[in-house]
Amino acid sequence: MSEKDSCIVRHFCHYSQLGADEKELLMSLEKGPVSLSAHEVLWEEGDLAGELCTISAGWAYSYRNIDDGSRQVLDVFLPGDVIGLREFAFTRRLSGVVMLTDGVVCRFPHRNIVDIFERSTRLTSIFFSISGRQQMMLTERLVNLGRRNAFEKTAHMVFELYCRLKRIDPDLGLSFELPLSQQIFADALGLSSVHVSRTFTELREENLLIRDRNRITILDEKRLESVAGFSEGYLEESLQSVLPEADLPGA
Amino acid sequence: MSEKDSCIVRHFCHYSQLGADEKELLMSLEKGPVSLSAHEVLWEEGDLAGELCTISAGWAYSYRNIDDGSRQVLDVFLPGDVIGLREFAFTRRLSGVVMLTDGVVCRFPHRNIVDIFERSTRLTSIFFSISGRQQMMLTERLVNLGRRNAFEKTAHMVFELYCRLKRIDPDLGLSFELPLSQQIFADALGLSSVHVSRTFTELREENLLIRDRNRITILDEKRLESVAGFSEGYLEESLQSVLPEADLPGA
DNA sequence: CGTAGGGTTGATAGTTTTCAAGTACAGTGG
DNA sequence: CCACTGTACTTGAAAACTATCAACCCTACG
Missing domain, CATH: 2.60.120.10 (Jelly Rolls)
Structure with missing residues (x-):
């Protein structure tokens, strides 16, 4: 590459x-x-x-x-x-x-x-x-919409975005820009924006993460992942089982 | 064919x-x-x-x-x-x-x-x-899990299955077998099985549909579709815009 | 006849929404 | 620099929705 x-x-x-x-x-x-x-x-x-x-x-x-x-x-x-x-x-x-x-x-x-x-x-x-x-x-x-409460839903969505961003930029730290309004969170998670606000407050009080303006700061990565019921498997894949690697004359 | x-x-x-x-x-x-x-x-x-x-x-x-x-x-x-x-x-x-x-x-x-x-x-x-x-x-x-209540969710799920069954069997009438327990409905819709039971009762009282054992009888197809916020578009597709039809020597 | 699984019903508790009012902040024009 | 404005966010109280727990019913089946 x-x-x-x-x-x-x-x-x-x-x-x-x-x-x-x-x-x-x-x-x-x-x-x-x-x-x-x-x-x-x-x-x-x-x-x-x-x-x-x-x-x-x-x-x-x-x-x-x-x-x-x-x-x-x-x-x-x-x-x-x-x-x-x-x-x-x-x-x-x-x-x-x-x-x-x-x-x-x-x-x-x-x-x-x-x-x-x-x-x-x-x-x-x-x-x-x-x-x-x-x-x-x-x-x-x-799964997130069907079987998790607002606290878990929100934690999961933040954590998923964090993981996806880290795949794009491996240098991403625990504090990063996340240009989503609380209304967008609400519409993605099936909640009201009012409750999303309360939920971020709760996440802060639990010392899991801080959302200030469009910046997220993860305070406790492990516990956030666990609260969210997150398992990265669904983001990971490869074709190695199906396709042989190319011989790469011009890679 | x-x-x-x-x-x-x-x-x-x-x-x-x-x-x-x-x-x-x-x-x-x-x-x-x-x-x-x-x-x-x-x-x-x-x-x-x-x-x-x-x-x-x-x-x-x-x-x-x-x-x-x-x-x-x-x-x-x-x-x-x-x-x-x-x-x-x-x-x-x-x-x-x-x-x-x-x-x-x-x-x-x-x-x-x-x-x-x-x-x-x-x-x-x-x-x-x-x-x-x-x-x-x-x-x-x-959409169903995020933005509809139990009544609409259940109506939608029944109606989707009804449409999909009708695509397989165009002769399907308004009364048909649906081998899903209320627990399965609950697990699909993010509800408790108790509430699914109450919801089917409500659907019957509204003269929309009857669920008896594994049989569904739709009483008011149009109103059920409307209550469910159902629009069939997502089940309809074709490749005509992308692919020419095959010349079919052996169809 | 007994049992098990699925379904119903009632009472209560918990979660989330809605409505309403107020706060904080960035951008704008004076 | 300041007041003005709009948007996003916060907070409280009440209402609506759904879950949980527990008891009970019903039916198919051995």
């Missing part, structure tokens, strides 16, 4: 080593990066769905609006993530996506994914893994 | 028409069907994950056990469904799978999926769509 590898290439290398030709194929997806500001909309529920995108800088989230005026946040996307994968075979968007911070995304049509299916089994397997990993994160969220 | 098409072939035909060679490739996955009885375990959390399977008859469900002794049901699988897709790139199972009724499943190693990646772009796209559809169902469940 060289310095000039793009964000998506670095992301894919988590799964399997890539040959030079595969990197090239992959980078062809990342043509035309577009800068977006915080709060800008990538797409809305009901829009035609013909493309997906990668987010190479900044944060975003996806959500569904509910009839009664509330909404459910479905995913939080970090740099390197692929957005819109699950709508591959759908005509219209079933969830909206909005930037949380300024950032850069690269859009490409669904058709390009099919090109990859035709040209690289390894990249196909990786896309398939990413889809599986997104499913795993969703099932973990299902 | 001919009479002798296997269950998985019929299921895949929902997405795109298949050529004879593709059908054959697909059916090679369904070698060695195994009969299982109700309550039999396909695999448990922590088992090595090297294969997936299709369920060609009967019902199953997947679940995660929680430290505190409760559990979360993640999916309910009906005939034709693919089980274990999200663990494709994982070494170990992160959820257990158990039969709800007697049934028949076909196991095959992950490696066979990669073979399909190598040999048919169309089938690859379909597998990818199925993975996307499973994600869509999970996000719908997320």
Whole structure:
């Protein structure tokens, strides 16, 4: 993996080593990066769905609006993530996506994914893994919403984001920026924003973490992980069992 | 689609028409069907994950056990469904799978999926769509757990199963077998079984549906759908936008 | 006839929401 | 530098929802 590898290439290398030709194929997806500001909309529920995108800088989230005026946040996307994968075979968007911070995304049509299916089994397997990993994160969220109380839910969400951020930046310390309002936490966890506020107060009183503005400071990593019922397994994966490593003339 | 098409072939035909060679490739996955009885375990959390399977008859469900002794049901699988897709790139199972009724499943190693990646772009796209559809169902469940009360949750779950059953059997009427105990409903919806009981009573008093033993009778389909906040979109998909139809010499 | 599993019902306790009022802070324009 | 404004957050009290515990019923089945 060289310095000039793009964000998506670095992301894919988590799964399997890539040959030079595969990197090239992959980078062809990342043509035309577009800068977006915080709060800008990538797409809305009901829009035609013909493309997906990668987010190479900044944060975003996806959500569904509910009839009664509330909404459910479905995913939080970090740099390197692929957005819109699950709508591959759908005509219209079933969830909206909005930037949380300024950032850069690269859009490409669904058709390009099919090109990859035709040209690289390894990249196909990786896309398939990413889809599986997104499913795993969703099932973990299902557990979080179904079987944990507000205290545990909140601890879990913070800890998951902490782990995902550390995968992107291994140097991340125990204090880091987390640009999510309490309302976003509430909409992701199925709580009211008022209760999220009380819950962060409680987490501070328990000396587990401090949230001040958009900064999280983890005070007791081990105990936070334990309170959250967190087990990292669902974020960890590899294709080694399925794919042989590439012989890498041009890695 | 001919009479002798296997269950998985019929299921895949929902997405795109298949050529004879593709059908054959697909059916090679369904070698060695195994009969299982109700309550039999396909695999448990922590088992090595090297294969997936299709369920060609009967019902199953997947679940995660929680430290505190409760559990979360993640999916309910009906005939034709693919089980274990999200663990494709994982070494170990992160959820257990158990039969709800007697049934028949076909196991095959992950490696066979990669073979399909190598040999048919169309089938690859379909597998990818199925993975996307499973994600869509999970996000719908997320909304259900996060933003609906017990009454709406239960209505939604019943209605989703009703729709999925009708896709398998278009002749399905408003009264049908649903082999899920109230405890399973509870574990799927993040409720206590006691409250599920009260909720079904309430649904009956509202003349929406009757649950007697394992039989559901829908009394007011339109109002049930509306109470549930149900919109079928997340179950509907096709690959027509992405893939041309096959020319079908041997369909 | 006895038993076990699943389901129902009532009383009580715990968790979370809602409503309402107030605080803190960043950005703006004077 | 200051007042003004909007957004995010905090706090309290009351209401709504759901869990828990315990007792009981019902039915299939040996």
